[in-house]
Each structure stands twice: as C-alpha cells, then as structure tokens.
Amino acid sequence: MSSAVQVREQGADVERPLLEIKDLAINFRTSNGDVNAVRNAHLTVMPGETVAIVGESGSGKSTTALAAIGLLPTNGRVAGGQILFDGEDISNASEKRMIELRGSHIGMVPQDPMSNLNPVWKIGFQVRETLKANGLPSGPDDVANVLSQAGLPDAGRRAKQYPHEFSGGMRQRALIAIGLSCQPRLLIADEPTSALDVTVQRQILDHLETMTTELGTAVLLITHDLGLAAERADKVVVMYRGQVVEAGPSLELLRNPRHPYTQRLVSSAPSLASRRIQVAKEQGVESSDLLAPTEPVVVEEALPEDVLKVQDLTKVFKLRGALGKSTDFTAVDNVSFSVKRGTTTAIVGESGSGKSTVAQMVLNLLTPTSGKIVFDGVDTSTLNSKQLFGFRRRVQPIFQDPYGSLDPMYNIFRTIEEPLRTHKVGNKASREKKVRELLDQVALPQSAMQRYPNELSGGQRQRVAIARALALDPEVIICDEAVSALDVLVQAQVLNLLADLQSNLGLTYLFITHDLAVVRQIADHVCVMEKGKLVETGSTDDVFDSPQQDYTKALLNAIPGAQLMLPPEVA
Amino acid sequence: MAWYILRRFLQLVPVFLGATLLVYFLVFSLPGDPIVALFGDKPVNEAVAAQLRAQYNLDQPFWIQYLLYLKSIFTFDLGLDFTGREIATVLGEVFPVTARLAVMALIFEAVFGIVFGLIAGLRKGKLFDATVLVASLIVIGIPIFVLGFLLQFFIGVQLGWAKPTVSSAATVQDLILPAMVLGLGSFAYVLRLTRTSVIENMSADYVRTATAKGLSRGRVVRVHILRNSLIPVVTFLGADLGSLMGGAIVTEGIFNVPGVGNRLYRAVTSGEGPTVVSIVTVLVLIYCVSNLLVDLLYAWLDPRIRYDS
C-alpha cells in the first residue's frame, strides 16, 4: 500500500496535523532550582510526514520528543504550552490515556540498542508483550512476522534468542520491529542509529524509511547530524539551547540557512569539507573560524621522511574458551603503512576493525605478536626501559573519551604539569610558565588552571588533553577517536586547533577514527581497515574521489547526506 | 553452562581445603597443648593425655593428622567427642535444628525485605521510603544480641505473644521469635539492596522502552523492574544461608536453641578440639554448597551468564 493511498483513505483528516506542539515549555527540577530545558518550542508533524529535530547535546531535542509520548524523566514536567496529538491535548493527559496511546498510536525507537532491550527476556517475549498490551494477536507466527518485516532473517529462531546473542544492528532492527509492531500513526525515532557503524546505519535507516512509507507512519526523527536529517526528512526543525531557531523544508534549510546558528551548523557539518569550502567561498559565507586547512603544511627544513613505519604488524589475542581451550582472535592482520613527518595519516574503520589495537601497539602499550614498528629509524620493540622513557616523550596520545582521559582528582595545572614532572623538565617556576603557554596554545584561559575536569565541558577537556600531549614537545601524536565524542561545532573547533598546531609546530598525526567526514577534513593519507586487515591506502583525495575497493565505496556511500551537501548544480 | 558450573565448582575445592586446613591448624598446632588445656586447673594425668593424643592422631606429624582428618570426614567416621558420644550423631542432632532456624530466618528476610524494598524504591524520596530507610539503619545499627534481648523481653516475657525460650524439640512455632531475630540484620540489608536495585532499574533504558510500548504500569514493574532487580537480591539470599547457619551462635545462646551454635560454643569453651573442627568443617561445606547454588541461581536468573563460556 503506497503512502498516497493511505493518506487519501484518511480523507478529511489529511490536513489536520497529526502532532502539533505549541509554545511548549519543559522544566527540570534540580538541586539548584528549576531549569528551563525547553522554551517556546513549536513544531507540526502532518500524517505520513517525516520531520527531523536537529540540535547538539543539551539542545532539548530529545526532551521535546519524549514529552510527546509522555516519557519525561521524573524530575521533568511540562510547564506551559500544548502538545496536540490528532487534535487532543496530551500535555497533561492521564497516565491511563497515555498507556492507550503508547504503542498503538505513538511508537518509539530509542537510541542505544545495547541498553534498550531487557537482557533477561527473549526477543520474542519482548515483541509478544507489545502486541498483547495493545490488543493484537500475539502467537509465535505474529511475532516472527513482525520481526521479519523489520528485516531480521530467520525470525522464528531469532525470537527464541536473548538480546546479548544479537549484534547491535540486529538489536536495532528488533527495536524497530517493536516500535512499529502495532502500526502506530506516529513513530518517535530518537537517534535510532547513532550507536551503529555507518554501513549498518544506512541499511537500517533505509529499511525504516521503507516500512514507514508503506504503513503511512509519520516519523519524528531526532538527530545531531544535519546531513542525516536532510537526507531522511521532509522538514527539519533546528533546536538550540531549548528553543526552535529555524524550521523548514530540509533542502531549503540546508542550502539557504537564515538563522545564524543554522548557518554555523551547516558550515561546520563535517560532511565533505573540501567541497563545502568552495560553496562557502562562492556564497561569501564567513568560514574562517570553522575550517581546517586541508593541505598539509610542510615544515621548512625537514623533507618529508617516514617518521613512523609499520611493517607486517599482527596482533593475535588468545580468547579463553570452554574447557580451557583457547581460540585465537586476530585483531590486526599483517598491516603495513608509513607516516611522513609533518603530515596526518588517518586509519579508518568500523568497530572491530582493529584500528585502536594498531594505535595501542604504536604507543608501545601493547606488544605486537609479529611485525615491527619503526619510529625514527629505530625498531620500538628493541627499546630498553630507559630508551622507552625517551620514546614516550616523543610520541603522545589523545584519547576519545574526554571524560575518561583526565584524572578527576587532578586539577588542570597538575594534569598538564605531570608529563613535565615525570620527565624532570625544568624547575617549578619554569614548569608553571610552560603550562601557561600550553593553555594559551590550546585557547583556554589561564583561569582554568585551578579548575578540575568535572567543571569543564567535553571540548575543553579535550583541549586540556591536547595541552598535556604537547607538554613534552612530541613529534608524533596519536589521536584515538579524539573528536568523536564532541558536538559538531566543538568538533570543528578542535579539528581547527589541531590543524593550527600542526602547521605551527610541524607535528605528525596518526588519526584513528570511524568518521570518514572527519578524515576528509584533516587527513593527507588514509588507511582503510576492515576486520583487522588493511584494505585500501592512498592519499585522501584519491581514496575519496576514486575508491578502489568495494568496502571503501560502501563506507563512502554510507556517509549521511553526502550527496545532499553538494551544491545543486553538481548533484 | 556446564563449563561455567564446573569452573565454579573447581574454584570451591581450594576454598574448602584451605578453610578446613586453617581451622585445623589453628585448633591443633598453635602454641599451647589442647590436651593439657582440657584438664583445666586439674593436674595432668600423663597416661590419659597420651591415650587422648593417640585417639586424635595428635602424636602424628601435622600433615598426616590433617589428611587422616580429611579421610574421616569423607567416611563420616568423625570419632567420639570428649563425653564419649559419636560426633557424627551429635551433628545429626544439632544441624537440622539450625537449618530449620536459618531457613525460617531466610524466608522472613526475603519476603519482608523484597516487599518493603520494592515499595520504597518505587516511592523514592517519599515518606514511606524515608521511614523505611531510617528504620533499616536502626536495625542494622543495633547489635543482634541487644535486639534479641529486647524482643525476648518485650514480646516474649511482657506481652507473651511468642515463647521466649525454645523447647528441646525446637518446633517451628518455638523458632518464630529466634528466626526473626536472626533474620533482622539481613532483612534490613535485603531491603536496602532491593531498593537500590529497583531505583537503578527504574531509570534503565529498557524500562523506558517497555513503557513506550504501551505496557501497563503494573506489568512494567513486575516483568521489567522487579524481575531484573531480583538478580542481586536472590544471589545475596543464597549466600546468606551459609552465613545465617554460621552466625546463629548468639541467637541460639539467647533463646537457648539446641542447635549448632550452642553446641559449638560449648565445644569451644570446653576446648573440645575435634568437635569444633567437625562443626566448622560442616559449616564451611554448607558455605561452599550454598555458593555453588548461588552460581546456579545466578545463571538461571541472568541469561548472559548462561551462555558466557
């Protein structure tokens, strides 16, 4: 059944909005009094329409959507405005009414597939209770049918398994099956794929789109990714600090953003940066503070030489199995590449590709099973403890999680000073001076010195981590997913900072990431890894413009909104 | 699954051997002669002492003693106590009494602890929750022998609601008050554990998803919140059975229950080494078995364990 037929069948209701949010205000009770999480929010979802709410973390996008299904956290409440579902105000509806609406009229697909299925019940049980609660037939065949419609192969057998026997993508399919099982008229999809690898993400979103189009379900899609929103939705609503700042047809919004925040967001969206520069230049959009130079800055005296050479690197982990038997798991399989001084090399891959294991071995935190790593002409496995201490000075890491990589007990000064003290550099006064310089370099105010990590935001902590990595004037910095946890705008700032530091200090980066858009923005060379093997390597432009391997092509195709970000005449 | 249980079983073997060895060592090999101590203030009769030493293999080297002891455990030939009765017979009399007492205490703490903990958790921050929390702290804070005396005095003596002391038959009715006293401390702990676990699960993502599916509140609480919250509680209860049996000394003393604790206490104060070692060994065995049961329960409750090999 096509959506057009579905819409016509509903006859007179076609032009009445399915969901209308008017002047919505949501407050959270906290120990420091009420906090305004959402103000003056308004949006409309017509029957069968897909609307995306885009915003960074803390913008109120999820809160707004959860209010529409009556699932605000216990300390949150609707403080004003209306939520009209099919003409009925449900902002203060009774719990009984909400239970009637949930499932059969309003469905939900949550964000994290790992935590949203109850680990102690079989998948089939969790589907069946949904059908049962909403008065639908719930025999084994009905359950299997629901699961197979969500694209789960061998659904009858799968229904008898527990969530931990499913991969992330399969769990998300099960959650989509549950969300759509009672054929609701509105589906709230809260970042439904942000926890998944890009290629899986694309498959799942495609499938979700097919299903909702067939059923004529309206979708309220919550996402942080502007490209994804524009690609999937008819209409995009941009939220910023609890308010709706701009709303409109997705392509129109992307090509002609009018609110300054949307403009910022569009120009920082990491999808396909180099093309974006051209477009921005043509349109005269001010973008100097957003973009990193993509061309490497070659340091004057040093001709590009291989500062780091990885040869036939292999890492095999022994997994302890049943009855004391151990099975071998090859995390990294015969990987070779080299990194030229003063350039950025990116290792790209999805989860389980072995990219982080490579980083650990390069950092000499993990011993390779075979193969070698040559740093500045010396095989790092031959270093004695004193030489290793010297090596540590020259190769520094920056980690992904800005919450986990700083000791919460150390203030910022002690954090940045620690490497200097460990290597006995200078005296107290000179170390303090150096810390101040480093804070300047990463654009943090000196007043931050006495603060503790828990008082800083994610981006600021990542700056502190960069300052700590720079303290010993290293030559190579290994960035392990260093910007993945950050919001788009902050991510752009940090990438910009890294690029500036590279051109000023002649640093070499080995950048480990799953995000191809970031790679395009920052890297000179790319190594693509899949299941422990290196599948493709080359200059960034070559790999992006003419990928040789199917896997690389699939990865590139999966970048959300890639095609949409092109100016109309190119697309 | 089978491998998981086998592994847990193999881990318990060194625990059993180590704990019995430790107790055996403490009782028979530390400075001071247990046989001499037996005579108390009376002059030592060397002939009798030598005979006793031979009877308990105390004239052998320590390792031989221990191995002979292990052999006697597994053949149920525990020898005689100092009054001339078979230790195995004595154990057969006292262990059922204490087992009855401990199981009653366990039922008491499980039922009341889970019910109160669940209600408190669901009403976090409300009056009921606050009251129950303070009450449970007070119960944990007051030593068991004080509580025992107070309850014996007020409920047993003053009000006459229950028997203040236990007859030699130690019937279920006799044991109601002692079982309550024995289970009170763990009751407060079960209550708090259930409450914490319920609060944690209430904010779990899958509970929100279950609500979003359109399930009724009652079903969300029963099937998703309570079911998952019981995992740590049930494992605690399983492990507590062993502790209750080993920890019944004080309660049995107050209410004069003819159980393991009473017999152990008499054996300890009169210096009957073999009886002490036998009783402690059986207690350690119960501890090990109940731990194995906990592992089984855990695997049954949490499918993630079942398939983790």
Add this chain to the structure above:
Amino acid sequence: MTPENNATVRGTAVRRPIEHFVADFDETPLHATDKVKEDHVPLSLWGEAWRNLRRQPLFLLSAFLIFVVIVVCLFPGLFSQIDPTSEACQLANSDGVPAGGHPLGYTQQGCDVFARVIYGTRSSVTVGLFTTIGVVIFGGIMGALAGYYGGWVDAVLARINDIFFALPLILGAIVMMQLPVFRTNRNVWSLVLILIIFGWPQISRITRGAVIEVRNADFVTAARSLGVSRFRSLMRHVLPNSLAPIIVVATISLGTFIVAESTLSFLGIGLPPSVMSWGNDIQSAQASLRSNPMPLIYPAIALSITVLSFIMLGDALRDALDPKARKR
C-alpha cells in the same frame, strides 16, 4: 534512487507546502561555543563531596554523635567523677534505683551504671578504630595488588580471600579466642589482631573491585604513555580514585567491629571481665534482666547509638561520594 529523488517523491505524494520559519534573532542569541565558566570558585571532587555532605542532616547528626563519643572516649572524667571499677562498687547499692548523682541507678554489683557506660566507651571504640585501621591497611594492600596486577597474583589472592570469607567473623574469632595462646593473653590488642585476621577480606574485595574499575580508565593509560611507571600510576592515579568506596565501607566496618567486640565480650570470650566494656556490662546484667533491666538497657543504648552513628556516617558518605551522582 538517490535520497534527493526520494525526498521529492515523498513531497509529491503528500503535496503540502512547508513553511520556512526563522526565530527572532534577539530571542535566540548565539552564545560563544564552549566557553569556560568562570562564575564560581574551582572545586575539587573532595570539595564538592564536602559541600554535598554539609547539607545532609544524616551526616550532621552522625558527625555530632561521633564527636561526642570521641570526647567521651578521650576525657571520660569530664562526664563522671565516680570510680566505676568493681573494687569501688558497694554491694549495699546492688540494683539501686536512680538517685542524686547516680542518674541511671546501680548494677547488681552496686556499680554506678552511668559511670560504667561512660568509662566503657574507650575500649569499645579503641577496638573498632584500630581494627578498622589494620583492616584497611592489610585488606587494602591485598585488594589493590590483586586488582592492579591481575593475572596469577589476582587468582591466588582471590582464593585466599574466599577461604577467609568461608569463616564468618564471629565464628573465626570464637575459635581463635579459645586457643590456649589467646586464652592466657586476652586484652584489647589480641582482640584487635583476631578481628583483623577475619575482617580483612571484605575491604580487600571492595578495593579490588574499585581498582579494577579505575585501572582501565583512559587517564591511567595516558599516564603510562607519558612515561609514568606502573607503580607510580597505581599510587598517584589509581588508588586516589578508588578511595571513595573504601572510605564508605571502612566507616561502616568501624561500627561492625564495635559490635563484634561487644558480641564476643557478651559471650564471655572477648575482653576479660576486668576491662570495662559495654559488652561485658551487658553480659553481667543479663542475669538480673527480669528484675532490673536498666543496667542492660543503658549500655545497650550507648552501644547502639555509637554503632548507628558510624553506619549513618558511612551511608551519608556513600551518597556524597557516589560517582553516579557526580556531575560529568
């Protein structure tokens, strides 16, 4: 089908104009991205925990009670000048009712109950305090080594831990206190030693868990790749970050060890009768419980309040130090 086509198809199917809305710039001003907040003084984690603690009535109450107990412990003379030792008691006063200067009456031996409660504080608290110190040092070291080094060190220490877990505190202590060597040297210190021997596994297990959690944190890896040695990162990064649960459990254990002391004394195998302690007093008052319950009730109340205040303090600390409650 490209996504753009797809969108167009959907557009035609629904055929509905979408308005382009832009919020008033004045009402939605842009803020600088990621600015450091400078509107409050820097606050360490301990500082923050202290600020949370100060607002908890449970903490204030328990801290006040513990303060009183410590003062009584150090300067019992401030509260009662009556000599409570058995030699000074007069049988003429046996089971006497409260009278001027003797607010709680007399025991069966004719001793002043109030004075005995006051002077009995010291031995109970001493045993609790020193046992806790010993247990934290010994159990903490064992747990930290097992958790941090893992592998066979962990496997061996975990089994030793299990062996001691199989022997409950009171059971083990009863067996040991009756050994000839301890029977002849019964005093506060031998009791402390025995309670440490059977009390360390719990702290060890908690420390091990906390250390394992911190050991894998990125900041420890970062410190190691800065060149900080393994031992130094244990001391400087891992241990300080594992302290919170250890402090909580140690505080609660202090209460538990006071209970253990009084339980053993009550059973007649703890402190010798010559040492004044609540457990001994409760035991000697047991005989006359039905005729004169007061000499049993008052030391029991003192004991319960002391134990309760340590348990309440531990509870308050747990809330204040809870990592989940910390702002990220």
